[in-house]
Amino acid sequence: MSDQVEQREFQAEARQLLQLMVHSIYSNKDSFLRELVSNASDALDKLRLAAYQDKDLDVDTSDLHIDLDLDSTARTLTVRDNGIGMSRDEVVDLIGTLAKSGTAEMRRKLQESNESTEELIGQFGVGFYSTFMVADKVDLLTRKAGENTATRWESSGDGTYTIATVDDAPQGTSVTLHLKPEDADDELHDYTAPWKIRQLVKKYSDFISWPIRMEVEKTVPASTEEGAENTEPTVTVETETINSRTALWAKPKSEVSDEEYKEFYRHIAHAWDEPLDVIAMKAEGTFEYQALLFIPSQAPFDLFNRDGHTGVQLYVKRVFIMGDCDELMPEYLRFIKGVVDAQDLSLNVSREILQQDRQIKVIRRSLTKKVLSAIKDLQANRPDDYATFWTQFGRAFKEGLLSDPDNRETVLGLSSFASTFSPDTPTTLADYVSRMRDGQEQIFYATGESRRLLESSPHLEAFKAKGYEVLLLTDPVDEVWVESVPEFQGKALQSVAKGEVDLGSGDDTADADRTEFADLLTWLQKTLDDHVKEVRLSTRLTSSPACLITDTFGITPQLARMYRASGQEVPVGKRILEINPEHALVTGLRDALASSQDGLSDTAELLYGTALLAEGGSLDDPARFAAILADRLAKTF
Template sequence: MNASVEQLEFQAEARQLLDLMVHSVYSNKDSFLRELISNASDALDKVRLEALRNKDLDVDTSDLHIELEVDKEARTLTVRDNGIGMTRDEVVDLIGTLAKSGTAEVRQQLKEAKNQAASEELIGQFGIGFYSSFMVADKVELVTRKAGQTEGTRWESSGEGTYTIESVEGAPQGTSVTLHLKPEDSEDELHDYTAEWKIRSLVKQYSDFIAFPIRMQVERRKQVPVEEGSEETREEVTVETETINSMKALWARPKDEVSEDEYKEFYKHIAHAWDDPLEIIAMKAEGTFEYQALLFIPSHAPFDLFDRDAKVGVHLYVKRVFIMGDCDQLMPEYLRFIKGVVDAQDLSLNVSREILQQDRQIKAIRRRLTKKVLSTIKEMQSSRPEDYKKFWTQFGRVVKEGLLSDIDNRETLLQISSFVSTHSEEEPTTLAQYVERMKEGQEKIFYATGESRQQILNSPHLEAFKAKGYEVLLLTDPVDEVWVGMVPDYEGKPLQSVAKGEVDLTSDEESSEAEREEQEKEFADLLTWLKETLSEHVKEVRLSTRLTESPACLITDAFGMTPALARIYRASGQEVPVGKRILELNPNHPLIKGLRQAHQDRPDDASVAEAAELLYGTALLAEGGALDDPARFAGLLADRLTRSL
């Protein structure tokens, strides 16, 4: 090997992804060309923008284009652009390694996928871009030179875990990717990527809307006389360079002139996605601020939806000139899954992300886009419930973040949100549906938070609610712990946690005021003693109307911070104090009655105090909490069990 040629290994995740591609997990191999053309289009956008911003950059942007070149004999297909290009380090970062996480998880899910369709869906969520080349090629060669630099880079790999990289002189500006195609299958003419008709059809299907010309040399054959006046003819072959895409900006065309398939392919291009969009939103605003927007709601959440470093936002154009991709100023963070294009008419071509943060027009566009997206989801909720259900399953957890940050649209967000509840094991409910089912005399919307539906259902806090037929929302997403404390009510109905504050579920038929007062007197000594005995852990001990089966439960003050919320803040690096909680007792439980009697008979007995400590510990465990001293609790429990045998 030449000493100037360096051989390197792919990053572990990249090797796994290459393995997926080489073994053709994704059956629609045609999509590789769309991915390469999309990458080339991005490179052209970037060099045009850089030339506008950097007047000292010595580049010619008068003829930005993509070129497709076929060599039938050598069985190669080259995709070439004269865009921004890459440095050697950028090649290693962007191609030699995989700058995304999650590949191992995808591989595991692929193994568990039940059929080919499920496998393709998973690959679609992940997105594979450049790596899709290995579905059709035995070897891929890339030559690139960064705009404004003199030295180029050659990269080559057969997709077997290693690649070679070297510096080259005389490389043209931009990037060329040459695919050494796999051997031709005589029975599979539909996948002959050296055929002109095939390449034309793929460009028309996937990339017709690309804003730059896609050129290809094509052969023209015609019969001409062997000599002037002769009836005998010969075939004359000429080669012409032809632009094979229309270059029409999809968002600038009337909606009735664009087919659904064209919208779908544009979405796949702009989002680098493999799935079809769930919803297409086309907008045109005239007046003070003129802009056009073409937005898409994906059908699947990307794997990096909760990755802080993920690129989010829609692409920003000014008068059809690309300004920046992933413009996060055009969409609130809780709608970061929205993909698409916004083409504004009155912004500067030199606008930066910092300027956008203060720009009045951008803020106005953002408000309008947000309202349009939310109204579209609301319409989907009422007219296409199955699509809405799919949307909420994929993105509901993210949308609920808006309840914290977007006060202006909070009412709409509450209307489009769905929650699991005790009403149905399968179908979630909206708050409007919950209110319609509220019992006569019920003034509050009850909810419970926890790590899982099953954990909440087994919580002692729900016992009386279930027994009396009150519906309870079961909130299991981490964001639920936060937003319920910031949203006071829904249409005048306060939200009430089943584990916070005082709740009186007794009816006049069940217990008179006099009977309740008598019960309070009966247990007064026990309540006072327990408060003193457990003063390190609880601030108050009282009788409960929530409990029907369990002996005790722990309650947070109406305006206090729950332990679960405190854990969320600590996980984000914020230290928050957690106040003592309230211990509620079930006066009808045999254990509580027995503890009351034992305290009356043996007030100074250490074993009675130990029983109180065990009571507190079991209440903490029953709600999924963690003991301060698990070893001591286990020792007390073992000792008590030993004496009972």
């Protein structure tokens, strides 16, 4: 029996509003089930709280749960809970929220992101309307705990809805979706298929604390014993709980086994390796959230793919909101896997996009510091695991030297680099500083494409001869971050291929050399004017005749190539040619110049070309260089 049946009209903009909900806000129509289950879970939470606060409330809280009923013949899906329920006025108010807002008002609220904006995601009417993505008609039946009458609401989303008072209905709320006709070409969205519902519950609602139940058919095989009565398979219907209800992040770390953590890591990371470290944290106070993060032991194949996936999943009150939540973890830590479960976040109405507000920034900063602290522990106490971490993720981790200025000093201290003193094991900057020679005020480094090329570079000759350690930086990101990090522990970083270096020779021959080679320096400067800005004597060469040096604040050729590869043209100035006054080629050129300049310009070009090739550079005119070299070789016979 029912009475007080009313038919009401939405505002004139209602159809536009539903179109906005269905086609603009939700990017995936599977989201409707997440919304309904989330609403049901909230209703159960509210009932438990109400029963705790009001001991006289006549409710049964012994078996709070969510039921999912599927009817493939009638093409209906029902989501039912025995939670707090709603009164008639609450149905009108909550479900009418959208109807009375109007499209323009909804758009205005969607665009607002400041903290004073009313949070739409918590309102029943918003997520509820996502059902019209998949249903032609929606029926709602609800009875509020402690009341005797229920309310039925029905609509086809066509501008009107009916609402009626019903005398007989169970406590709680049920929402029945009359699904749209099945698309023969779209089996993936058959919401009457048990496998599909299992899949969606597993993805979105697996960790909700309330049991989500569904009736499933079980086939009992026929008996194979002779004379048995049951000679045909028997189909029975059983009720199963289809969510795990186990949120490991909500448990104390002492109550979770290593194997449970490993299994959970493999589940969320879709990986088969074992985590190097497990990071569990809980924040209480202004922003409450829990996090369970993992440092993997193996890099994913798409670590350096622009379209690659980050590893942190976002939940709100155990309801899955999104995977690959890059707002919660800086890009240089994109390899971190795990879950963040917040009690309240500023989300848009689809639960799919985070607003950039203070809550997110606070959580991001806290997670970042926690991860860096865990890596520091690996470095200090578990060197083998740290070595694995650095081998797998070091190249990505160093991006933080550019993108995270707040933690740059920490990231720099946690980084390791190849060195001329450690052929097999990378060294930290702290270890480098501890080995610095008396009076050494700079941390020397060289950048290039490979260790092999750097170790044979002319730029390193004097450093190796005099026992100075040089860092060998071969990752592309190294070319960039060294320009942004001026020092470490008060020691300036100095490229062996930039500016002038003082290796403390301790002799008085420089002035004499400069006078003795003055004419050669002047002549070379004039002859190679198209290629170099200056020619000077070198203190960094011992066995090579010459090398090319970049100004202290100039752009290196390697960095310029990187910019060009990314489509950016950068001006590259002329470089400095340093010549070795002890090399036979240089002294021979000096002596030949004293008698005649005939034919020596080709030798100058060979000197410049060999310096360019020695550092891995490219000749402007390889054919001319080859012709000059062949001519010189021919004259030796």
